[in-house]
Amino acid sequence: MPNIRKLDPTTSPMHHLGAELRRYREAAGLTQDQLGGKVYCTGSLIGQYETAKKIPTRRFTMQLDDTLGTGGALLRLLEMALCFQIPLGIKEYADLEDEASQKFVFEPTIVNGLLQTKDYARAVLGVLHKDRLEERLALRMSRQRTLERKRPLLLWAVFGEAALRQVVGGPEVMRNQLAHLLRFRDDKWVNIQVLPYTAGAHVGLTGAFTLFRFERGPDLAYSETYQAGLLTANSPDVTDLTLRYAHLQAAALSVRDSADLIARVMEERYGEQP
The missing domain is CATH 3.30.870 (Endonuclease; Chain A)
Structure with a gap:
């Protein structure tokens, strides 16, 4: 079942990253499972990134950027989020x-x-x-x-x-x-x-x-x-x-x-x- 926990992007940079990933995915008309299939992971893992339960690697975030055509926006958000406690x-x-x-x-x-x-x-x-x-x-x-x-x-x-x-x-x-x-x-x-x-x-x-x-x-x-x-x-x-x-x-x-x-x-x- 898709993980659709509501995030408050103002809570933390990592929550903001998750919310933006969800926004880009939905704008592309993809489900979590469909996006997972394009970047070779499960839809459940996409859901954990979107709900800030897991932190993606830089390499994986670059794959998401390429697949969703974000112009590197997700990687920039990740780099910012990693600087925070x-x-x-x-x-x-x-x-x-x-x-x-x-x-x-x-x-x-x-x-x-x-x-x-x-x-x-x-x-x-x-x-x-x-x-x-x-x-x-x-x-x-x-x-x-x-x-x-x-x-x-x-x-x-x-x-x-x-x-x-x-x-x-x-x-x-x-x-x-x-x-x-x-x-x-x-x-x-x-x-x-x-x-x-x-x-x-x-x-x-x-x-x-x-x-x-x-x-x-x-x-x-x-x-x-x-x-x-x-x-x-x-x-x-x-x-x-x-x-x-x-x-x-x-x-x-x-x-x-x-x-x-x-x-x-x-x-x-x-x-x-x-």
């Missing part, structure tokens, strides 16, 4: 995570949501706001299905050592959380590295960030403020964070040594819990 809600973030083939995350002080136990996640989500806590908790835990699908999300996570030592929810919750991380020790789809205190100054001191990669579509970078999550496909920004991530991986302990440190902290700091 796009506000992202938790539902949109979950959809993005579900579409991604690879995710690279750096968290200096907490365990990433995809690897959190339910009790740890409840403690994190309930620090300031307890309204709709169980609903928000259920959404966070449902996101972990990306690690269980037929072809799982390839997840690479670098945590600061503080994520192991900051007591969230109490010693028992922490022990169970670290034990949960150790379950991924031999998982080829989930790789966990710890950036130890001994690494000293590093390129992630300014805070957490995430990189997404897709089978089709540009790489995306995501970061958060206290007020909002911000997504960008701007190539210089993505390249900068990709370089930073490579440096963080190099400074962190290996996957095997990280697991050894997690196990040691679990025993020494949290001991045997009832």
